[in-house]
Structures are given as structure tokens and as C-alpha cells.
Amino acid sequence: MTERLEFELHNPMQAKLALKGQLFPFLANVLQGGGRWVLTVTRRKRTQPQNRRYWGQGVLAQVAAQAVVNGKQFSAETWHEMFKRMFIGVDELPNGELIGKSSTKLTTAEFSEFCTKVEAYASTELGVTFYDLEGR
Structure with a gap:
């Protein structure tokens, strides 16, 4: 059984x-x-295809490759941390520093909304043009 x-x-x-x-x-x-x-x-947590689209060669890779802030480029991991803080929220560490809340517990709908916000911000504020995200 x-x-x-x-x-x-x-x-x-x-x-x-x-x-x-x-x-x-x-x-x-x-x-x-x-x-x-x-x-x-419960609602299903984010899916593997969503994760690949966001990480892989998708959203974060394209932001890291195209976005320049104050003459600098940043890694996908750095952008992810910033986007978590902006769109999901923060947790306080014991030393008082803040870290972005985890995105791994987001439902498929919540993760989709998070990605939409990231893409909108990257497009409008950072000038990123996304290519072939649906094939990721």
C-alpha cells in the first residue's frame, strides 16, 4: 500500500x-x-520550465549580458538578489543586513507575476531587449 x-x-x-x-x-x-x-x-510551486526560462539562457542571462549600471555589468546572481528584494521582499539577517526572500517557494502564479515584473523593469529601466524567451 x-x-x-x-x-x-x-x-x-x-x-x-x-x-x-x-x-x-x-x-x-x-x-x-x-x-x-x-x-x-495546494498550488503547485514554480515549474522546471519556468525556472529554465528565468535562469538558463533566459531572463537573468539576458539582463546580465545587456544591462549596464554606472558603467558596470553584474552577474545573473546579483540581478536575481536585487529583483528578489524589489519584487518579493526582504528578510533580516541576525546582523541586521537584509537579504531577498527566496523565490523557490513561490507558486506557479506568483513566480509568473515575479518574472513579469522583472522583465518589465529590465525592459523599461535597464533597456534590456529579450530574445527567444518562450523557447527556453
């Missing part, structure tokens, strides 16, 4: 079929063995 059941749901019909065909039979089986079970429904 498996201890875990996971679905990725995209629409109401798929959810109905998964609940009826897989979840109900699974619960009927495991609940006969006693014990307590927890059912959690």
Missing part, C-alpha cells in the same frame, strides 16, 4: 475524474487500516 497520492490538476473535469477514479478508492483502502490521514490541497 502506498502512503502518498499526488495529483497535478489543471481543470475541473480532470479534478472530478481524479477524485472519483483515484482519490476515493485510495481513501477507502487506506482508511480501513485505521490511523489518521491528512488531505492537503
Whole structure:
């Protein structure tokens, strides 16, 4: 008997079929063995394609290659730190310094919104022109 059941749901019909065909039979089986079970429904965290589009040769690489501030260029990691601070928020370190909140816990929708803000800022404020992001 498996201890875990996971679905990725995209629409109401798929959810109905998964609940009826897989979840109900699974619960009927495991609940006969006693014990307590927890059912959690959450949004999916950012996807691998989103991550590749943002990192890879996508958004951050193109910002790092094109953006010049005060005569300097910065690494993708440096830009990522700045964008996290600007668009996600900050956490305070024990010494009082601030660091950008992690983007790894963002849902697909939140990460999409974050990327949209980064791209808009990079285009309008840094003059970055993005190429072939959809193929990333």
C-alpha cells in the first residue's frame, strides 16, 4: 500500500475524474487500516520550465549580458538578489543586513507575476531587449 497520492490538476473535469477514479478508492483502502490521514490541497510551486526560462539562457542571462549600471555589468546572481528584494521582499539577517526572500517557494502564479515584473523593469529601466524567451 502506498502512503502518498499526488495529483497535478489543471481543470475541473480532470479534478472530478481524479477524485472519483483515484482519490476515493485510495481513501477507502487506506482508511480501513485505521490511523489518521491528512488531505492537503495546494498550488503547485514554480515549474522546471519556468525556472529554465528565468535562469538558463533566459531572463537573468539576458539582463546580465545587456544591462549596464554606472558603467558596470553584474552577474545573473546579483540581478536575481536585487529583483528578489524589489519584487518579493526582504528578510533580516541576525546582523541586521537584509537579504531577498527566496523565490523557490513561490507558486506557479506568483513566480509568473515575479518574472513579469522583472522583465518589465529590465525592459523599461535597464533597456534590456529579450530574445527567444518562450523557447527556453
